[in-house]
Amino acid sequence: xxxxxxxxxxxxxxxxxxxxxxxxxxxxxxxxxxxxxxxxxxxxxxxxxxxxxxxxxxxxxxxxxxxxxxxxxxxxxxxxxxxxxxxxxxxxxxxxxxxxxxxxxxxxxxxxxxxxxxxxxxxxx
Numbered sequence: 001x002x003x004x005x006x007x008x009x010x011x012x013x014x015x016x017x018x019x020x021x022x023x024x025x026x027x028x029x030x031x032x033x034x035x036x037x038x039x040x041x042x043x044x045x046x047x048x049x050x051x052x053x054x055x056x057x058x059x060x061x062x063x064x065x066x067x068x069x070x071x072x073x074x075x076x077x078x079x080x081x082x083x084x085x086x087x088x089x090x091x092x093x094x095x096x097x098x099x100x101x102x103x104x105x106x107x108x109x110x111x112x113x114x115x116x117x118x119x120x121x122x123x124x125x
Contacts, residue, residue, distance in 0.1 A: 008119030021094030032100035039090035046107025059106035
């Protein structure tokens, strides 16, 4: 399974970015996908999730500003980010959780997870 994130970059406060996540090599069912981020010295934080039925959840801190979506083939996950803040500077990762059991607040639980190397987002003030 290969997961490749892209679309990161440097923006000023209030700017926008669109992240993309391409997944290949996975053919199972019952999975969910979500974006998470980890900034310097911070814990990993769920941002936005999509489960197998298409239901979406978001971290409270990004509701109304970030939007997660998938392509029809469900092999590509997107994260549209608006109104970015300096404290949201982090490396953003896309995760595919197999045997998904539960998604809430932008993250999902279940079996093992595949994820990529991440894409860096830097927001300057």
